[in-house]
Amino acid sequence: MSKSTFKILFYVRKNQINKDGTVSIMVRITLNGELCQFSSKLCIQPQFWDAKQGKAIGNSLKSRQLNSTLDEIRRSLLNHYHNMMVRETYVTAEKLRNAFLGFDTREHTLINLFRKYIEDAKKLVGISKSKATVEKYDRCCRRLENFLSNIYNIGDIAVKDINHMFITDFENYLRTSCKCGENTTAKFIQTFKTVVILAKNNGWIYSDPFANYKIRIKRVDRGYLTEQEIQTMLKKKFASKRLEQVRDIFIFSCLTGLAYIDLKNLTKEDIQIAFDGKPWIMTSRQKTDTPVRVPLLKIPQAILKKYDGKLPKGQLLPVLSNQKLNSYLKEIADLCGITKNVTFHLARHTFATTMTLAKGVPIETVSKMLGHTNIQTTQIYARITNDKISRDMQLLSGKLDAIEKVASTCLA
Numbered sequence: 001m002s003k004s005t006f007k008i009l010f011y012v013r014k015n016q017i018n019k020d021g022t023v024s025i026m027v028r029i030t031l032n033g034e035l036c037q038f039s040s041k042l043c044i045q046p047q048f049w050d051a052k053q054g055k056a057i058g059n060s061l062k063s064r065q066l067n068s069t070l071d072e073i074r075r076s077l078l079n080h081y082h083n084m085m086v087r088e089t090y091v092t093a094e095k096l097r098n099a100f101l102g103f104d105t106r107e108h109t110l111i112n113l114f115r116k117y118i119e120d121a122k123k124l125v126g127i128s129k130s131k132a133t134v135e136k137y138d139r140c141c142r143r144l145e146n147f148l149s150n151i152y153n154i155g156d157i158a159v160k161d162i163n164h165m166f167i168t169d170f171e172n173y174l175r176t177s178c179k180c181g182e183n184t185t186a187k188f189i190q191t192f193k194t195v196v197i198l199a200k201n202n203g204w205i206y207s208d209p210f211a212n213y214k215i216r217i218k219r220v221d222r223g224y225l226t227e228q229e230i231q232t233m234l235k236k237k238f239a240s241k242r243l244e245q246v247r248d249i250f251i252f253s254c255l256t257g258l259a260y261i262d263l264k265n266l267t268k269e270d271i272q273i274a275f276d277g278k279p280w281i282m283t284s285r286q287k288t289d290t291p292v293r294v295p296l297l298k299i300p301q302a303i304l305k306k307y308d309g310k311l312p313k314g315q316l317l318p319v320l321s322n323q324k325l326n327s328y329l330k331e332i333a334d335l336c337g338i339t340k341n342v343t344f345h346l347a348r349h350t351f352a353t354t355m356t357l358a359k360g361v362p363i364e365t366v367s368k369m370l371g372h373t374n375i376q377t378t379q380i381y382a383r384i385t386n387d388k389i390s391r392d393m394q395l396l397s398g399k400l401d402a403i404e405k406v407a408s409t410c411l412a
Contacts, residue, residue: 005030005031005032005033006029006030006031006032006081007029007030007031008027008028008029008030008074008077008078009027009028009030009054010025010026010027010028010040010054010055010070010073011025011026011028011051011054012024012025012026012044012046012049012051013026014046017046018043020043021045021046022043022044022045022046023043023044023045023046023049024039024040024042024043025039025040025042025043025044025049025070026038026039026040027039027040027073027077029077029093029096029097030093031081031091031092031093031096034092034093034094035093036092036093036094036096036097038097038101040069040070040073042066042069042070044056044066048063054070055067055070056070073100076100077096077100080096080099080100081096084096084099090206090207108158108159108160108199108204109156109157109158109159110144110148110156110157110158110159110162110195111141111144111145111148111155111156111157112156113159113195113198113199114137114140114141114144114195115141117137117194117195117198118134118137118138118141121133121134121137122134128289130261130286130287136187136191137191139188140188140191140192143174143178143188144170144192147169147170147173147174150173150177151169151173159196159199159204159205160204160205162196162205162209163209164209164212164213166209167189167192167209167210167213168213170189170192171185171189174188174189182216182218183217183218183220186215186216186217186218189215190215193210193215196208196209196210197210219380222345222346222349223340223341223346223349224346224349224350224352224353224354225254225338225340225342225346225347225350225354226354227354229336229338229340230251230254230350230354232336232337232338233247233250233251233332233336233338234247234251236332236335236336238332238335242328243328243331243332243335245318246320246325246328246329246332247332248303248306248307248317249263249303249317249318249319249325249344250325250329250332250342250344250347251299251303251347252299252300252303252304252317253344253347253348253351254347254350254351254354254355255297255299255300255351255355256281256294256296256300256351257294257347257348257351257352257356257366257369257370258281258292258294258348259285259286259287259345259348260319260322260325260344260345261286261287262283262285262286262292262371263317263319264319265283265286266281266283266316266317267314267316268314268316270282270283271296271304271316274293274295276295278295278296279295279296279301280293280294280295280296281293281294281295281296284371285371288371288373290371290372290373291371292369292370292371293368293369294369303317304316304317322344325344326343326344329342329343329344330342348370351369351370352366352370352378356369363375363378363379366378
């Protein structure tokens with residue numbers, strides 16, 4: 001660890017002479033190469049100043065009083081410096097000057113900072129943020145407000161006072177008082193961390209309270225539909241036209257991997273003839289703005305053709321709200337005898353597992369079609385089915401004929 005370099009220098013502004021012929025005595029602080037200066041509010045005749053010693057010349061009463069005041073300034077600065085070095089992890093020349101002059105540095109508090117972050121995010125809705133993301137920020141902020149009120153009996157806290165214990169207290173509060181699950185708690189902590197890191201990046205705090213804190217996300221198998229279950233859903237005749245439409249939209253997503261919001265935003269301009277002369281979906285994910293390129297198979301093409309020109313406002317598919325879709329999907333699952341928790345997002349998992357990976361499509365290709373920037377995210381969606389394992393091992397067995405013949409002879 002490098003040693004801190006701290007110097008105090010008194011000097012006069014000879015080029016700025018006051019009306020009475022005196023010059024102002026300035027104080028210059030040098031701390032680790034950073035300079036900061038301010039006026040001592042003291043003045044002296046230029047001829048009575050010793051630039052080399054940084055003090056008044058002579059032994060007159062006036063000179064002794066002035067030098068005594070300069071010594072007091074030096075001692076006070078040294079005291080402030082030593083106190084700040086003990087109290088704070090990062091000291092600057094400017095912070096030292098402000099402490100000496102009694103300037104109150106504006107204290108940044110967690111809730112105020114969080115609210116400012118939310119207001120800034122609201123302005124980006126439709127540009128780089130979604131409404132759901134802003135709502136997520138707001139929920140986390142409200143949880144923190146309740147936590148501060150119920151556990152700490154305060155309305156807000158300085159960001160610099162957030163430490164490892166505060167984080168673990170908040171985690172325990174979410175798990176116990178709020179009855180949040182492990183992953184829900186982890187997501188709240190992730191959002192909280194985003195605001196704390198913002199404070200650190202702005203220089204309002206100098207150490208990361210999350211440095212030794214590990215956010216743990218438990219891997220959850222959200223499931224998928226099998227090919228047989230999809231066929232059952234396709235063959236089912238529904239009395240309600242609305243259920244039929246929801247089934248069609250769900251199947252479309254099972255064979256394209258589109259998320260709800262991207263399917264809702266799909267337009268004719270997003271369906272383009274690609275290099276192979278076939279129609280592709282060419283769009284970008286609203287969530288991450290990542291390009292999505294998915295070839296349109298026969299079933300999705302047939303679904304698009306079914307609703308072509310029959311919907312208002314240039315819609316390609318009759319997409320309802322996500323909440324209504326999920327409600328209807330539960331009804332469809334009951335009618336089809338499917339006992340799984342069928343939600344619209346399950347279609348995306350089904351695309352990754354049943355429709356692509358289980359059919360031998362490489363996970364890199366699946367990742368690209370899902371619009372993932374990290375293949376680890378794809379691994380959460382994709383599951384290796386038992387049928388896939390069986391086919392792969394049969395394929396392997398066919399390539400081991402030679403060694404199996406040797407083994408049968410040697411092991412007989």
